[in-house]
Amino acid sequence: MLPFEVQHQPGKPVSEQLVYAVKKAVAQGRLRPGDAFPSVRTLSREMRINPNTAQKAVSQLTQAGILEIQPGIGTRVREQAVISQDEMAALMEKPLEALVVEAKRLGLSEGQLVARLRSTWKNLNR
Known part of the structure; x- marks a missing residue:
């Protein structure tokens, strides 16, 4: 089970919906700094989306300062996740x-x- 909920909206790219859902979960405290984040494979399987779409969302969240990738450990919510x-x-x-x-x-x-x-x-x- 994913630690956030995506409200599917027709006509809006799934990667954008995923990014929004993660930012919302961080803002609400459902995803906390240091929490493990699901792998691209897990995201794509649980959400029934293309792995490339999941990878795009993870990349956007990493670039936005929400997630960080730690080699050998996995992806985690950054200690000081940035939400404007x-x-x-x-x-x-x-x-x-x-x-x-x-x-x-x-x-x-x-x-x-x-x-x-x-x-x-x-x-x-x-």
């Missing part, structure tokens, strides 16, 4: 949109939603 503020914002876009849609459906005002968000943020930081 823009990438973090992009990762939050869909969940935030879903939150706002649900709040509107329930009849909450923007102020009420912000107040609940602040309250939840404070509770999680305790």
Whole structure:
């Protein structure tokens, strides 16, 4: 089982979807620095994708500073994985949109939603 979930989106390259899913897992803490990352062979088998596609995604993640390849050990999440503020914002876009849609459906005002968000943020930081 892979330590991240890929939401398949028709028309979008699978390698991009895989890169996004890994960045999201790192941002959420599901993949932590030092964690082993699946091999290209494992990725291609588990996701049922071409090994070249899996290799392309791993290369992109390595170049982006998310993964590092350690000869004789394997691929791991870098100790200081780099995710930019823009990438973090992009990762939050869909969940935030879903939150706002649900709040509107329930009849909450923007102020009420912000107040609940602040309250939840404070509770999680305790």
